[in-house]
Amino acid sequence: MIPKMYFDTSVFGGVFDQEFEEETKKLFEMVKTGEIVCMYSDIVELELETAPKWVKEHFRNLSHQAMAFIEIDETSENLARQYLIEGVVGKTSLDDCRHIAMATVHKADFLVSWNFKHIVNVFRIQGYNAINLKNGYRPLEIRSPKDIVSHG
Numbered sequence: 622m623i624p625k626m627y628f629d630t631s632v633f634g635g636v637f638d639q640e641f642e643e644e645t646k647k648l649f650e651m652v653k654t655g656e657i658v659c660m661y662s663d664i665v666e667l668e669l670e671t672a673p674k675w676v677k678e679h680f681r682n683l684s685h686q687a688m689a690f691i692e693i694d695e696t697s698e699n700l701a702r703q704y705l706i707e708g709v710v711g712k713t714s715l716d717d718c719r720h721i722a723m724a725t726v727h728k729a730d731f732l733v734s735w736n737f738k739h740i741v742n743v744f745r746i747q748g749y750n751a752i753n754l755k756n757g758y759r760p761l762e763i764r765s766p767k768d769i770v771s772h773g
Contacts, residue, residue, distance in 0.1 A: 624731060625689065627660040627724035628670060629717075630668040631735035634676045641735050648733070652687045657769075658731050659688045664719050699721040700756060709748035714739045721749050724761055724767060731762045741765050754772040 635645035652659045671679055701718035704710065710717060717739040724732040734740040741763055750760040 623655065623658055625658045625660050625664070625693075625729050625731040626731045626769065627720065627727070627735050628665070629720040629732065629734040629740065630665050632733055633661075633665065633669060633680050635671060635735050635766060636679055637675055639643075639675070640673075640733075641766065644770050648766040649683070651671075652768050653684060653729060655687055659683075660724070660727065661688060661690055662690070662720070662723050663692045664716055664723070665680040666667060668716065671746045672682055691723055694726070699727045700726060700752070702750050702759075703756070703770065704749060706747065707752055709745055709752065721761065721763075725749075725753050725758050727759070731764055731769065733764055733766055735765060737765070 632645060632648065636649065638645075648657075649659075651657045665693065667705070669677055684692060700722035701715060703772035704718040704721065705712055719735065720734070721740065722731060732740070739745060746761075746763045753760055
């Protein structure tokens with residue numbers, strides 16, 4: 622079975638960040654070759670509206686055949702707000718919570734992000750998953766692209 626991986630917005634910009642470029646390009650190559658399915662959302666599209674031109678072009682030029690689009694819905698929104706209510710992250714991180722919630726509700730095998738402050742952080746991951754379990758969802762595997770390509 623091909624793993625479904627929800628990419629947050631940081632992954633799409635990682636292609637043009639010297640620190641993250643190598644692993645991010647390898648990750649998108651895995652999407653291109655069909656080794657993984659890239660899940661992305663309307664939140665990603667919205668956040669990319671303010672991204673630099675080259676990031677937007679990279680996103681538009683991806684083959685969307687190996688990608689799965691999902692939208693925020695009431696269930697995901699409610700779960701995202703629970704992360705905030707429980708204090709996993711601060712109120713300014715609602716969109717980060719939406720990424721986590723959509724990946725959880727839509728049963729992604731992994732959420733992939735370069736956001737080490739609010740997402741790929743062992744303490745945050747424990748908090749997100751405690752709330753996921755409390756709401757009847759399975760724990761979500763949250764990793765950086767480096768983790769995926771080094772074990773892919």
